[in-house]
Amino acid sequence: AQSVTQLGSHVSVSEGALVLLRCNYSSSVPPYLFWYVQYPNQGLQLLLKYTTGATLVKGINGFEAEFKKSETSFHLTKPSAHMSDAAEYFCAVSGPTNFGNEKLTFGTGTRLTIIP
Amino acid sequence: GAVVSQHPSWVICKSGTSVKIECRSLDFQATTMFWYRQFPKQSLMLMATSNEGSKATYEQGVEKDKFLINHASLTLSTLTVTSAHPEDSSFYICSARWVGVQYFGPGTRLTVL
Numbered sequence: 001a002q003s004v005t006q007l008g009s010h011v012s013v014s015e016g017a018l019v020l021l022r023c024n025y026s027s028s029v030p031p032y033l034f035w036y037v038q039y040p041n042q043g044l045q046l047l048l049k050y051t052t053g054a055t056l057v058k059g060i061n062g063f064e065a066e067f068k069k070s071e072t073s074f075h076l077t078k079p080s081a082h083m084s085d086a087a088e089y090f091c092a093v094s095g096p097t098n099f100g101n102e103k104l105t106f107g108t109g110t111r112l113t114i115i116p
Numbered sequence: 117g118a119v120v121s122q123h124p125s126w127v128i129c130k131s132g133t134s135v136k137i138e139c140r141s142l143d144f145q146a147t148t149m150f151w152y153r154q155f156p157k158q159s160l161m162l163m164a165t166s167n168e169g170s171k172a173t174y175e176q177g178v179e180k181d182k183f184l185i186n187h188a189s190l191t192l193s194t195l196t197v198t199s200a201h202p203e204d205s206s207f208y209i210c211s212a213r214w215v216g217v218q219y220f221g222p223g224t225r226l227t228v229l
Contacts, residue, residue, distance in 0.1 A: 032216065043122070043209050044160075044220040051216065090159065103150070104211075104218055106159045 002027045002093045006107035014115045019063075019078040021110050023091035026072065033074040034092040034104070035065055044090065050074065061085070086114045117143050120212050122221035129200055130229055137195045137224045139210030145190035146212035151183070154207045154223075166193040200228045 007022040025031055032051050036044040048059025055067040061084075065076045074091060091107040119142040129135050139149055147168045152160040164185050165173040172185035182204075184196040193212075197204055205228045211218040 034217070036220070041207075041223070041225065043120075043222040044211075046217060046219065049217060103162055103165065108159045 002105045004091050004093050004107035006091050006110050008110055010111045012113040013081045016080050019081045021076040021089050023074045024072055025093045027093055029095045032094045035076050036090045038088045081114050083114050118214050118219040119143055120219050120221040122224050126225040128227045131201055132199055134198045139193045139221055141191045141212040144214045148213045149193040150211045151195050152209045202228045204228050
């Protein structure tokens with residue numbers, strides 16, 4: 001069984017400030033971890049993913065996340081927030097997806113607001 | 117690459133009618149697609165896993181006779197909401213799996229009057 005906890009349903013940061021969105025997971029198998037972004041009335045866009053290998057992963061739009069097994073965390077960061085970063089962010093976990101139909105389990109989402 | 121489309125993007129229908137939503141992978145083949153439902157300001161709820169050439173696998177609590185899924189080809193899955201009722205109004209999102217990652221469509225907003 002897998003689960004995802006996103007701390008903070010709403011996060012506000014000033015433009016140019018550090019963005020930190022928290023994600024903790026629970027998984028009985030080696031996890032694959034994902035961050036997706038959703039803009040209003042749109043589908044989800046993949047920001048970045050961790051499967052195996054390097055624990056610090058870089059994604060699109062300047063975002064990155066670090067997989068910390070000991071802390072069961074996969075927090076999303078961006079050094080300098082931009083107004084266009086305002087959106088809903090979802091963390092998700094699945095098992096290894098090489099051969100099965102492993103499902104994604106999503107967190108409840110974090111709405112990021114950027115203050116001008 | 118890895119683009120998924122959905123059609124229509126929004127639909128309004130009368131109670132009791134059926135609505136079909138299409139999900140297409142435009143530049144890759146997907147043996148597995150997923151259908152989600154999202155309520156306002158909430159996370160995504162997986163409804164079913166659609167497998168090309170076989171029956172869909174529904175999540176617990178999802179009525180398979182109400183939400184008919186057909187995955188007729190490696191690039192197309194359809195979700196038909198039968199005898200729709202106002203409580204079926206929601207945002208429906210599909211995804212297609214490619215190289216271990218789910219790529220999502222833009223969603224379909226269904227409003228049942």
